[in-house]
Amino acid sequence: MTYTKRMDGRGFAQTRPITAKAGVIKKADGSAFFKIGDTAAYAAVYGPRELNPKHMQDPKKGVLRCNYNMMPFSGTDRIKPGPSRRSKEISMVTEKSLLPVVNLEDYPNAVVDVFIELTETDAGSRCAGICAAAIALADAGITMKDMVAAVSTGVVDHQVCVDLNGDEEHIHDVDVADIPVAMVPSTEEITLLQMDGKVSKEELLKGISDVTPVLKDIAKIQRAALKERFAKE
């Protein structure tokens, strides 16, 4: 068997429908909502603000602190509130995915806090979180070199498929690899790369090259959300 037709009828390089909105949380310095299919993320940025305890402060540059969290009802089974090993790891890789574009040198001794909350998930939640966080950082006026866009690229039975949904991730009878990727669109630098599953080197490279234009399109949607927000004000 080969994977010739996607379970939800999408093209192989086609993402699920995307909605992006900036400025959705009133008390935050910057915020965004990013939804891709049935995966929805809110992100709020607080800062730059004073970092406590003081010994964690860096007089040369600010600190970026990300916190990824799935709401208890956002998965198949209820998720116990509070950090898990998984959410801690995702918080860390989210931080690393955004660091290369954030000009932290502009914020000595300060912290920029990013809180990401997933209200519903159907695969691709860390990527949705990163997309929301990047819009929220820009919305907060944090100086950035560029946007960061993220989506997973997958390989299902040797076929590259962009943005796997939950059903595709759980196909059992063939090899499925899920490869979340975040990219700086102007330079094509990769800032997040993880993989679960089996692929050949060629498949992986094709996965990356197929997802690159998709990421650039996502960055356009992120920018459009910011433009829409500031056109209103």
Next chain:
Amino acid sequence: MMNQGVKDHILQALNKGIRLDGRKKDEFRPIEIKIGVVATAEGSAMVTCGDTQVVAGVKMDVAKPYPDSQEDGVMMFSSEMLPLSNPQFEPGPPKIESIEVARVIDRGIREGKAMDTKKLCITPGELVWNVMVDVLPINYDGNLIDIGGVASLTALYNARMPKLENDKVVPGSKTGEKIPLNAMPLPVTIGKIGDNLIVDPNDAEYQSLDARLTIAVLEDGTLCAMQKGGNASLTVKDLNEMIDLAVQKSQELRGLIKKALGMA
């Protein structure tokens, strides 16, 4: 936290009958209710009230009943002050404020006998349905108990039971069958600042409250739960007025919920 100057200002304005956002003392902020906003939940609701926005989601599972009520389904309410929703909240385990929110919402629905727990029994003494409701602010500007109460009740009415196979829930399944509900209790919080009674306190007002009383009210005006908060005391006269206000406001809120659910 709030500085004394702001508190004084809020009190002086209220003494002249003015709220800083222009509302009347017995006026809620504009409310919008959306149902079924979370695909992964059995039921959900997003309620916006001014700059407070709360999402509630219902998840269902099976559990062993409590030894003292072997034929009753169980329910659980949780809430967290998400740091995403307001700069004054910090990450960490739920603090007393959010525990109180969840417990007061819980008591209104439990004591109001909104849920027919007997119908949520699968095998007496062995297996019952477990209904878990989580209430979370995305935007926080005060009055989480009332807005969370509206969101929780709406999410419960929006919920469809999952499928049961060999005493286990089939993940992601929905039967179309509703949770057995037969009442609509709603908590309404009346705040007291000086001698002024107000409804739907926003964050600045909430932090300026001398006292507050949350009253859960059923459709026929019966009271089913209460919780006093704040450091100041209440008089019987206060209590009288607070109950009347809560009953009146709960009717308005219930009307909005029914409309959102298509029951009106």
